[in-house]
Amino acid sequence: MNNQEKKEKKVINFKSCFDVIGPVMIGPSSSHTAGAISIGIVANKLFQTQPKKVIVKYYESFAETHKGHGTDYAIVSGILGFATDDSRVPNALEIAKEAGIDVEFIEMEGDSPVNHANTACVNLKDGDREIHVTGISVGGGTIEVKYIELDGFVIEPQGTLPILITITEDETVKSRLEAKLKENNIQVNTITRYQNGNKFLFQLDLNSQPSKVLREELLNLDSDSKIILL
Amino acid sequence: MYFSIEEFISEAEKTGKSLSDLMIEQEMKQTQMSFEEVWEIMDYNLKTMEEAVKRSSEGDGVFSPTGLTGGDAVKLKNYRAKKRTLSGDDMLKGVQSALGTNEVNAAMGVICATPTAGASGTLPGVLFTIKDTLELTREQMIRFLFTSGLFGMVVANNAMIAGAMGGCQAEVGSASAMAAASAVEAAGGTPRQSSEAFGMALGNLLGLVCDPVAGLVEIPCVKRNAIGAGNALIAADMALAGIDNKIPADEVVEAMRKVGINLPRELRETGLGGIAGTPEGKAMKQRIFGD
Numbered sequence: 401m402n403n404q405e406k407k408e409k410k411v412i413n414f415k416s417c418f419d420v421i422g423p424v425m426i427g428p429s430s431s432h433t434a435g436a437i438s439i440g441i442v443a444n445k446l447f448q449t450q451p452k453k454v455i456v457k458y459y460e461s462f463a464e465t466h467k468g469h470g471t472d473y474a475i476v477s478g479i480l481g482f483a484t485d486d487s488r489v490p491n492a493l494e495i496a497k498e499a500g501i502d503v504e505f506i507e508m509e510g511d512s513p514v515n516h517a518n519t520a521c522v523n524l525k526d527g528d529r530e531i532h533v534t535g536i537s538v539g540g541g542t543i544e545v546k547y548i549e550l551d552g553f554v555i556e557p558q559g560t561l562p563i564l565i566t567i568t569e570d571e572t573v574k575s576r577l578e579a580k581l582k583e584n585n586i587q588v589n590t591i592t593r594y595q596n597g598n599k600f601l602f603q604l605d606l607n608s609q610p611s612k613v614l615r616e617e618l619l620n621l622d623s624d625s626k627i628i629l630l
Numbered sequence: 631m632y633f634s635i636e637e638f639i640s641e642a643e644k645t646g647k648s649l650s651d652l653m654i655e656q657e658m659k660q661t662q663m664s665f666e667e668v669w670e671i672m673d674y675n676l677k678t679m680e681e682a683v684k685r686s687s688e689g690d691g692v693f694s695p696t697g698l699t700g701g702d703a704v705k706l707k708n709y710r711a712k713k714r715t716l717s718g719d720d721m722l723k724g725v726q727s728a729l730g731t732n733e734v735n736a737a738m739g740v741i742c743a744t745p746t747a748g749a750s751g752t753l754p755g756v757l758f759t760i761k762d763t764l765e766l767t768r769e770q771m772i773r774f775l776f777t778s779g780l781f782g783m784v785v786a787n788n789a790m791i792a793g794a795m796g797g798c799q800a801e802v803g804s805a806s807a808m809a810a811a812s813a814v815e816a817a818g819g820t821p822r823q824s825s826e827a828f829g830m831a832l833g834n835l836l837g838l839v840c841d842p843v844a845g846l847v848e849i850p851c852v853k854r855n856a857i858g859a860g861n862a863l864i865a866a867d868m869a870l871a872g873i874d875n876k877i878p879a880d881e882v883v884e885a886m887r888k889v890g891i892n893l894p895r896e897l898r899e900t901g902l903g904g905i906a907g908t909p910e911g912k913a914m915k916q917r918i919f920g921d
Contacts, residue, residue: 417779465845539792
């Protein structure tokens with residue numbers, strides 16, 4: 401039986417009608433431009449400050465068509481924290497250069513390491529600090545995050561956003577986050593725990609995007625822990 | 631959440647609720663937002679669409695930085711003014727909005743992806759022509775978009791909406807089917823007729839390849855949206871006439887998914903095959919990007 405014929409496990413990536421009617425964005429491609437911005441935004445959230453060096457590796461359709469689709473300025477827009485409809489999006493490469501950020505794009509040959517036509521692997525660096533994130537663009541500006549290297553942890557999420565990550569030495573943070581989500585009727589699909597020395601990383605896969613107010617509350621829940629909502 | 635078209639059509643038939651209401655209810659539940667908040671976002675999306683269409687038909691029109699596309703919405707506007715068209719003015723009004731929106735997209739203007747940027751002209755094409763034909767209120771126009779979203783989510787989660795994954799049938803094909811279903815609701819058709827229109831529209835565009843010249847969302851994307859809009863209007867009219875599609879809408883979505891994964895890589899947004907692979911298509915790529 402042809403491998404492709406096998407129905408893959410159904411993944412619910414599109415949880416809101418605004419994933420298919422929206423985003424409001426600056427062209428030309430929702431997968432290759434808006435999706436690339438979203439991958440950049442994930443990298444920005446994980447790194448938390450402006451990097452000195454950006455390396456983006458493109459695979460398959462991204463490698464073939466990134467120039468035509470403006471994927472380069474899009475991904476850098478996300479890294480700079482611009483939203484999809486920000487008028488600075490088309491000028492992001494110049495803006496990054498002026499800010500002293502060195503940006504490099506590499507077109508990879510062969511198949512995507514995570515088996516998807518629209519794959520970008522992003523590496524942000526500043527001195528010794530470094531993160532890696534691999535995202536795939538599944539259409540209409542929606543993405544999945546497949547691989548993250550952060551603070552000595554390597555995680556391979558199932559992909560579907562939103563994902564709440566906390567890196568902490570205090571394991572009770574997880575239950576406090578859970579309680580806060582429950583109070584607000586946000587379903588947690590799975591929780592994954594990683595340990596590295598005395599540090600823990602908890603990955604909470606959420607069923608829906610928290611409201612703006614709740615988002616702030618979650619991110620500020622514990623000042624000694626790193627809390628990131630992708 | 632509704633995972634199939636049959637689920638929400640049965641729900642609408644059972645409860646007497648409109649499809650747009652079912653979408654709004656699901657959205658409120660899913661995001662914990664109020665009715666007003668959800669409505670406001672869709673209102674903003676509609677405004678974005680209106681502004682793009684308006685911009686495309688003023689002066690000489692809009693042009694992309696590459697010069698490959700632009701100005702066609704204005705050409706069509708001038709042609710319509712002569713009042714001697716072959717497919718009728720309502721149809722061409724839709725085509726004008728569809729072309730115009732994608733011209734704005736190619737020109738790096740602001741658009742609303744429906745479901746994608748490459749297919750962003752199809753829904754406005756249908757919506758802005760039936761707005762005049764049926765004298766739709768703003769509320770009905772916003773509801774049109776919610777209904778489109780209800781169908782679109784099922785396609786996106788069960789098949790695909792990215793050209794790189796499933797070809798243009800997943801983009802313009804999905805958009806056309808979403809628009810056809812919503813047009814039926816706006817015209818007073820039943821939820822079942824919406825689903826028939828959806829199935830016909832998607833079925834008509836099965837196999838549509840994604841082959842952007844030079845990897846740009848310009849040729850043939852802009853004109854394909856015109857066809858998506860026209861196809862949606864025809865499918866909606868057929869459904870309103872009582873014609874059914876014979877094959878259930880969910881099975882058409884599954885067929886689209888299977889066709890999509892079986893399309894060769896060259897025909898899935900790599901910019902290598904189809905129109906992109908023609909001698910002129912390759913020459914354009916060479917002129918724009920060099921080697």
